[in-house]
Amino acid sequence: MRWLHPDDFADPGHQQIYRALGTLHHRGEPIDQLTVLWETQRRGALADGVLDAKRVRRICDPLLGGAAEHFGEQVVQASLVRTATLVSRQVGALANRDALAPGQLISYVLHALGPLDEVRRRLRTARGAEPEPRPSLGPPGAPAPSARSDAARVRSRLAGTTLSAASTAVPHRASTDRRTRRGPK
CATH class of the missing domain: 1.10.287 (Helix Hairpins)
Structure with a gap:
C-alpha cells in the first residue's frame, strides 16, 4: 500500500499510527498492539496528547481486522x-x-x-x-507536450545560431545619424 500517505488521514492520531506502522514495517519488526503502542510512544504522540494508549490498542485490535x-x-x-x-x-x-x-x-x-x-x-x-495518459494541450493528433517542448527548444537553438551567424556576417557600423545616436544633448 505504497500509494497511501500519512496526510491522507484526517485524524492526526491516525497519521501517527500510520507512520509508526510504516516505521515498524521498514525495520522488519513485528507489528502488533504492543509494538505499535511502543513506537507511537517513542515518537512522542502519547506525550503531546494526540493519542492515548487505550485508543492505540483499540485501533490496532486484531479482532477488528x-x-x-x-x-x-x-x-x-x-x-x-x-x-x-x-x-x-x-x-x-x-x-x-x-x-x-x-x-x-x-x-x-x-x-x-x-x-x-x-x-x-x-x-x-x-x-x-x-494510469491515465496525460492530456495533450494541443489539437487532436498533435504530439505530446514533451515532444512539442523538445521541438521548441531545438527551434530556439537553431534560431539563436542563425541570428548569431547573421550578426557575425555583417560588420557592425557606428551610426553617425543624429536621430539614432545616444548620449548627452
Whole structure:
C-alpha cells in the first residue's frame, strides 16, 4: 500500500499510527498492539496528547481486522474529497481576485489543481487501474507536450545560431545619424 500517505488521514492520531506502522514495517519488526503502542510512544504522540494508549490498542485490535487495501482505498477516497474541497476554495478565491490577468489566473489554478491530480493518481493506483495518459494541450493528433517542448527548444537553438551567424556576417557600423545616436544633448 505504497500509494497511501500519512496526510491522507484526517485524524492526526491516525497519521501517527500510520507512520509508526510504516516505521515498524521498514525495520522488519513485528507489528502488533504492543509494538505499535511502543513506537507511537517513542515518537512522542502519547506525550503531546494526540493519542492515548487505550485508543492505540483499540485501533490496532486484531479482532477488528479487515482488508487493509479496502480501508486504505476508503481513506484515499476521503482524502480526495477533502483535497477537492480545499482546491475548490482556492480556485474560488483566485477567481475573485480582480488583479489577476486571465493568463495568471489559469497558471495559478493549474498549480492549485496539482495536489488533486496527485491524490486522483494514487486512488487509481489503489484501485488497480492503469494510469491515465496525460492530456495533450494541443489539437487532436498533435504530439505530446514533451515532444512539442523538445521541438521548441531545438527551434530556439537553431534560431539563436542563425541570428548569431547573421550578426557575425555583417560588420557592425557606428551610426553617425543624429536621430539614432545616444548620449548627452
